[in-house]
Amino acid sequence: MELIILLGLVAVIFTNASFLPQAIKTIKTKHTKDLSLGMYLMLATGLFLWLLYGILIKDFPLILSNGISLTFTLTILFLIIRYK
Amino acid sequence: MELIILLGLVAVIFTNASFLPQAIKTIKTKHTKDLSLGMYLMLATGLFLWLLYGILIKDFPLILSNGISLTFTLTILFLIIRYK
Numbered sequence: 001m002e003l004i005i006l007l008g009l010v011a012v013i014f015t016n017a018s019f020l021p022q023a024i025k026t027i028k029t030k031h032t033k034d035l036s037l038g039m040y041l042m043l044a045t046g047l048f049l050w051l052l053y054g055i056l057i058k059d060f061p062l063i064l065s066n067g068i069s070l071t072f073t074l075t076i077l078f079l080i081i082r083y084k
Numbered sequence: 085m086e087l088i089i090l091l092g093l094v095a096v097i098f099t100n101a102s103f104l105p106q107a108i109k110t111i112k113t114k115h116t117k118d119l120s121l122g123m124y125l126m127l128a129t130g131l132f133l134w135l136l137y138g139i140l141i142k143d144f145p146l147i148l149s150n151g152i153s154l155t156f157t158l159t160i161l162f163l164i165i166r167y168k
Contacts, residue, residue, distance in 0.1 A: 014130025
């Protein structure tokens with residue numbers, strides 16, 4: 001595999017998986033006071049649009065990575081609203 | 085402009101700008117207890133790799149958008165470590 005493609009793949013894995021530790025932390029603590037509602041509203045909207053874009057151009061990696069990120073982000077958003 | 089390109093652009097703007105409200109909130113409150121250090125370490129690493137990828141393939145929109153996101157993310161990461 002070309003090194004540059006591998007770099008891109010590792011970048012995708014890191015940015016997408018990064019929301020998982022926050023989701024786990026928030027599920028455990030139920031504390032959301034310091035989290036920005038605005039951030040997660042904008043992020044969920046952006047990731048939804050990315051997902052839609054991936055579906056429209058039929059790009060499977062885009063659909064997969066944004067689908068995963070959106071799931072984590074919606075989980076955190078739900079918890080922020082639930083434990084407000 | 086093609087509608088699909090516009091959709092992608094709006095998606096980029098939303099996901100990239102989403103970290104700004106969190107950065108502003110954290111700068112104001114100085115409270116970082118509920119934020120996941122793991123998330124921001126992973127996100128900063130991923131965005132740095134994206135930026136590097138953008139530089140290597142000489143893609144200006146990729147450099148710009150990831151440069152902006154990385155700036156916000158590093159600000160939040162710095163505050164989490166500072167006010168731990």
